Amino acid sequence: MNDHKQQPLTAISSLSLxxxxxxxxxxAVKTHRYNRxxxxxxxMREAINAQGQRSPGKLNYLKAIEHCEGR
Incomplete structure (x- = not known):
């Protein structure tokens, strides 16, 4: 490929990226906020109803998802 054709293609691919x-x-911002x-x-749910668990528990996780999705 000669140099004259390569330069525009390089510029187009760079601009596309x-x-x-x-x-x-x-x-990415939306996903980051959702994860936070x-x-x-x-x-918060662990602090309210801590029963000596180290893991969040399925119910706490599902309630957190429900809250963050706005249901």
């Missing part, structure tokens, strides 16, 4: 990265930022919400909810 940047555009994809920018478009993924909102989803679940973690905080589990910690």
């Amino acid at each position: 940047v555009a994809i990265s920018i478009l993924l930022i909102p989803q 919400c679940v973690d905080v909810q589990i910690q």
Whole structure:
């Protein structure tokens, strides 16, 4: 491939990667906030009804998911 054709293709592919990265930022932020919400909810529920468990327990986990999904 000669150099004149390679430069535009390189620029287009680089711009495509940047555009994809920018478009993924909102989803990454949403997922990060959701994960933080679940973690905080589990910690709060463990503090309220601690029964000597080290793991969050299935019910606490499900309630945390329910809360963070807005149900």
